[in-house]
Amino acid sequence: MVFGYTSLFSKNNTPEKIILMITDTFNWNCKHTWKKSAKNTMWCVVGCSIGDFGTILFFQLTQIPFSVTGIMILAIINGLLTSIMLETVVLIRQNLNFTGALKTACGMSFISMLSMEISMNLTDYFLTGGAQLTYWVVPIMLIVGFVTPWPYNYWRLKKYGIECH
Numbered sequence: 001m002v003f004g005y006t007s008l009f010s011k012n013n014t015p016e017k018i019i020l021m022i023t024d025t026f027n028w029n030c031k032h033t034w035k036k037s038a039k040n041t042m043w044c045v046v047g048c049s050i051g052d053f054g055t056i057l058f059f060q061l062t063q064i065p066f067s068v069t070g071i072m073i074l075a076i077i078n079g080l081l082t083s084i085m086l087e088t089v090v091l092i093r094q095n096l097n098f099t100g101a102l103k104t105a106c107g108m109s110f111i112s113m114l115s116m117e118i119s120m121n122l123t124d125y126f127l128t129g130g131a132q133l134t135y136w137v138v139p140i141m142l143i144v145g146f147v148t149p150w151p152y153n154y155w156r157l158k159k160y161g162i163e164c165h
Contacts, residue, residue, distance in 0.1 A: 030158060037154040043090065044109055044153075045146050047083030048116050053138070054078065056124070056131045071131040072124075076117040083113050112149035112156075120145040 055075040059066055084105045091101035123144045124130075127137050 026155070027158065028154070033154055033158045037150060037157045040109075040157070041112070041146055041150045041153050043087065044083055044113055044116055044149065045142060047086035048079040048113055048120070048145065049142060050086070051078030051080070051082030052076065052117060052120060053133060054082075056133050060132060068125070068130045072121045075121060075131065076114075079117045079120075080110075080113050083109075109153075112153055115149045115152065116145045119148040 052075045055078045056071060059071050084102070087105035087109065088098070088101045091104055092098060096104065120141045121131075123141045124132065124137055127140065128134060
């Protein structure tokens with residue numbers, strides 16, 4: 001941000017100082033950052049969907065009586081956990097130690113993962129009326145799960161240079 005001031009005269013001819021604030025503009029048009037953030041977001045989708053879909057499929061196949069809300073909450077928790085595990089492994093392969101990789105995976109993309117998980121499960125609920133995986137709802141859930149956090153991941157990468165992978 002840039003601050004400056006200028007002198008103006010009021011109605012009674014006394015000088016007044018007005019502070020002007022000019023903010024930096026954010027660039028949403030960087031193709032390189034969109035590509036990189038898309039790659040990062042895709043890793044999150046893969047990690048989240050493993051735990052999320054696995055949980056929903058388990059309850060769908062076993063027919064264990066459990067509330068839809070309970071299944072969705074478990075699916076979100078498991079999706080977050082599998083995403084954190086996958087990201088930790090990816091970061092370890094990039095020569096980060098386990099503790100550093102786990103902290104990075106937990107902290108840097110939690111907002112992204114949480115928004116992805118909630119949007120995927122709400123999509124499933126609104127389209128199927130419950131926690132059900134069908135051949136036609138899975139691709140829609142994945143698309144919604146990708147598109148929801150992608151702008152946030154772009155912004156975080158562009159503004160702070162922060163990424164998970």
